[in-house]
Amino acid sequence: MLFNFNAIYIIDLFLIGIIALIILLVFLRRMFSYPYHLLYRKRKNLYTSIINNLNSLYSRDDKYEGSYRTGKKILDIKSHVNRIAFEEVITKKINSAANPSEREFFIKAYENSGIIDWRIRQLKYSGIWKRRISADKLGKSYSDKAIACLTLALRDEDEDVRLIAVRALGKLKVESAIEYILSLIKDFSDIRCPNITDILIDYGEKAVPYIEKILGNCDSKTCYWILRALSEMDLKTPSDPGLAAIYISLEETLRNLISNKDEGVRAYSLIPLAKLFKIRKSAIREIGTAEELNSLKELEMISGFLNDKSEIVRINAVTAISIIPDYRASNYLLNALSDDCWEVNYKASRLLIKLFFKYRNEEVKKEVARNLSHPKNIVRKRCREILENIKLIEDYGLDHNEYI
Amino acid sequence: MNIYSWTFYPQFLFLVYFFLINSIYTILMILAFFEFKKQYARSFIDDYPYLYKSKLTPGISILIPAYNEQSTIIDTARSLLSIRYPNFEIIVINDGSTDNTAGELIREFNLKKIYHAFHTKIKTKKIKNYYISISEPRLIVIDKVNGGKADSLNAGINTANYPYFISIDADVLLEEDAMLKVMKPLLENPKKNVVAGGIVRVINGCLIEKGKLKEVRLSRRPLPIFQVVEYLRAFTAGRAGFQRLKSLIIVSGAFSVFNIGEVRQVRGYDRKSIGEDMELIVRLHKNLKNLKKDYNFLYRAYPVCWTEVPENLKILGRQRNRWHRGLIDTLIKHKNMISNPRYGMVGMFGLPFFLYFEFLGPIIEIIGYLSIIYILISQTIDIQFFLLFLGLAVLWSSILSLFTILLEDIYFKRYKKWYYLVVLTVFSLFENFGYRHLTLIFRIKGFIDYLRKKKSWGEMRRTGFS
Numbered sequence: 001m002l003f004n005f006n007a008i009y010i011i012d013l014f015l016i017g018i019i020a021l022i023i024l025l026v027f028l029r030r031m032f033s034y035p036y037h038l039l040y041r042k043r044k045n046l047y048t049s050i051i052n053n054l055n056s057l058y059s060r061d062d063k064y065e066g067s068y069r070t071g072k073k074i075l076d077i078k079s080h081v082n083r084i085a086f087e088e089v090i091t092k093k094i095n096s097a098a099n100p101s102e103r104e105f106f107i108k109a110y111e112n113s114g115i116i117d118w119r120i121r122q123l124k125y126s127g128i129w130k131r132r133i134s135a136d137k138l139g140k141s142y143s144d145k146a147i148a149c150l151t152l153a154l155r156d157e158d159e160d161v162r163l164i165a166v167r168a169l170g171k172l173k174v175e176s177a178i179e180y181i182l183s184l185i186k187d188f189s190d191i192r193c194p195n196i197t198d199i200l201i202d203y204g205e206k207a208v209p210y211i212e213k214i215l216g217n218c219d220s221k222t223c224y225w226i227l228r229a230l231s232e233m234d235l236k237t238p239s240d241p242g243l244a245a246i247y248i249s250l251e252e253t254l255r256n257l258i259s260n261k262d263e264g265v266r267a268y269s270l271i272p273l274a275k276l277f278k279i280r281k282s283a284i285r286e287i288g289t290a291e292e293l294n295s296l297k298e299l300e301m302i303s304g305f306l307n308d309k310s311e312i313v314r315i316n317a318v319t320a321i322s323i324i325p326d327y328r329a330s331n332y333l334l335n336a337l338s339d340d341c342w343e344v345n346y347k348a349s350r351l352l353i354k355l356f357f358k359y360r361n362e363e364v365k366k367e368v369a370r371n372l373s374h375p376k377n378i379v380r381k382r383c384r385e386i387l388e389n390i391k392l393i394e395d396y397g398l399d400h401n402e403y404i
Numbered sequence: 405m406n407i408y409s410w411t412f413y414p415q416f417l418f419l420v421y422f423f424l425i426n427s428i429y430t431i432l433m434i435l436a437f438f439e440f441k442k443q444y445a446r447s448f449i450d451d452y453p454y455l456y457k458s459k460l461t462p463g464i465s466i467l468i469p470a471y472n473e474q475s476t477i478i479d480t481a482r483s484l485l486s487i488r489y490p491n492f493e494i495i496v497i498n499d500g501s502t503d504n505t506a507g508e509l510i511r512e513f514n515l516k517k518i519y520h521a522f523h524t525k526i527k528t529k530k531i532k533n534y535y536i537s538i539s540e541p542r543l544i545v546i547d548k549v550n551g552g553k554a555d556s557l558n559a560g561i562n563t564a565n566y567p568y569f570i571s572i573d574a575d576v577l578l579e580e581d582a583m584l585k586v587m588k589p590l591l592e593n594p595k596k597n598v599v600a601g602g603i604v605r606v607i608n609g610c611l612i613e614k615g616k617l618k619e620v621r622l623s624r625r626p627l628p629i630f631q632v633v634e635y636l637r638a639f640t641a642g643r644a645g646f647q648r649l650k651s652l653i654i655v656s657g658a659f660s661v662f663n664i665g666e667v668r669q670v671r672g673y674d675r676k677s678i679g680e681d682m683e684l685i686v687r688l689h690k691n692l693k694n695l696k697k698d699y700n701f702l703y704r705a706y707p708v709c710w711t712e713v714p715e716n717l718k719i720l721g722r723q724r725n726r727w728h729r730g731l732i733d734t735l736i737k738h739k740n741m742i743s744n745p746r747y748g749m750v751g752m753f754g755l756p757f758f759l760y761f762e763f764l765g766p767i768i769e770i771i772g773y774l775s776i777i778y779i780l781i782s783q784t785i786d787i788q789f790f791l792l793f794l795g796l797a798v799l800w801s802s803i804l805s806l807f808t809i810l811l812e813d814i815y816f817k818r819y820k821k822w823y824y825l826v827v828l829t830v831f832s833l834f835e836n837f838g839y840r841h842l843t844l845i846f847r848i849k850g851f852i853d854y855l856r857k858k859k860s861w862g863e864m865r866r867t868g869f870s
Contacts, residue, residue, distance in 0.1 A: 005788075011796055019833075026829060030825065129445065132449050198458045385519055
């Protein structure tokens, strides 16, 4: 016999034991966690009603002081379940606060509950997971108390803690952290860098002076992610002369970067450059001459990148062309329709429709119609598509920005 | 029994096979435990609202192939139009439906015929018309000649304008953040991560209101409950294990995101394939390995898509029959990859596993049952010993199923009521008494049908969510 009878018998018993153990685990877990969850739910409801009542009871300017005196006992939170429940309720309230004074009230309640101090202690001294969660919660607290600790967390050994701290500081829009955040990019793994870029986008124009300072002399990875942020930022004509000077210097740096060896750097320096051109032109419109207003030089410069060997450079060149405020951009976009890369010709066709509606230039339509007999199949297809889309938008009075 | 007896060697091989298959399943479960633990921990710090607001989040084309789906297509399209994702388009491909699928869409979304430029790299059946919605600019409808699911998806891939696409069946419901969750790994490393699949759960019995899942419940019928246990074991935990071993070759056709460039490079789905989603994954593996690229195919357990499973044996039989034919078809098409070290873990573990344990499994199991009958009749084995051994087999399988219930309760907790937990526990214990054998018969029939070169999908009747 291959197996001893007793051996199988013992194995069977062993397996029955494991089954019993798993079943016990399933149900015991639920049984033991049940009172916790029940308590948690009850506490959550309790805190929700307390906070709602406190907020509605004290509507004067000093409402916080009053509510604190009344609610002191309740807000003196010590047990773990109470802390978690209160934190859940209060962070939700902070994020959904209707006005700044209401938010201020909730933040103060949060600070005085002692939970922020508890989170700060955790962020300083606990293990990785507690540090990560604490950084996340502190970021959602909008408390000034948290800022110093989160800034310290930017030097944490764990990448995720650093990232969460960056995210939190970004949410709180702490300007003093920008420089440090920029210096972190080179040490972050590629998968975390998009987060940093998003945070820089959130900072908006505030970040531009810091970016300008390091853009010309940083490594290509940092440069790439900063440029991606700049490409997405909503840059407007600066009212502050200092910022205007920074924009001029940034434009110079970007002009150098468009000839960079790295295709990513090349590609993403085109869009902010076009945005700066646009800003410059709108300033010139106020004070400059007609010759200065002419954008042909800029258009030609960027359209040179439509022949770049990198697809991403060509795609961004198309976008950059459409940003430059000149109706002649449509000629360059028409040329881009013959690009073999699907993404390039797609983007060009969409932007042509947008340009048509922006300038209401019938010449664009005529030029597109002429290209219906273009020798290249894709150009014919795209032109037909553009004309039909324009017709549809006009016929049904659609909003082209939403439709395209 | 002695080693000179002729029955010794088959029995020995059978035992080796039995221990091997169960050991591998056990290892997969343990790996799944670690994978879920990791994903669970990450779920606390993944900031999806942030991702939703991010300007770097790339666009995604959602492809919905529809064949005679007039009862569900409007709900599906409506529910998908309300998903939380910043930049997407929905492409419904009406694959020559004989019912009023196209008419319903035209009426509901105010569709207008329009010319649409499309790729011609992947050949498809003739496109009759493109429609665009006046009320929902993100909705495109392709009306084409019937060519099957793979052909429809290829038409969608040709039309898609975004760098990623997701194929979603017309009869599924997505959770609110599902798209962000399934896209997250692809966004984290777009160069390396090519495919990401989410988890498919059983919707039968759940409470649905206005195309949204309100409460997770279990069906009152036993067949869907058995499938809940089966989905948890084989799809949820099994795939997590395979992903850990870098040999994931099945992602759900109902809910998976692909890098469109990579799919276009391999010319889309194979129109002649029965299991087109598995075949595409294997072909992508092959292409990427041949190009010596460093890549990942990922499986994520938190993005959830809910689907209706068969409620009667006839439809379940058809479904399993087709799945099995699809598996055989893919294995035969890519036989040169099996046990080929050039294809890494996919060639050395993933494909051999599916060949020896999933494709040949039912045949070996049937031979096993027949030989047991013979042994019992010929009385060459002690009946007590036989029962003990049978017990071992059943207990081991039950442990695997129970373990997934435990994992479900620790990391996902979808079935909140105690009653559901009890039901799932009982069903996982009884899965080996009948249900497993039923699916075995369906798979054997699938094998026979494959030999008879049967290519049809078989009708899948849906009741609709409402």
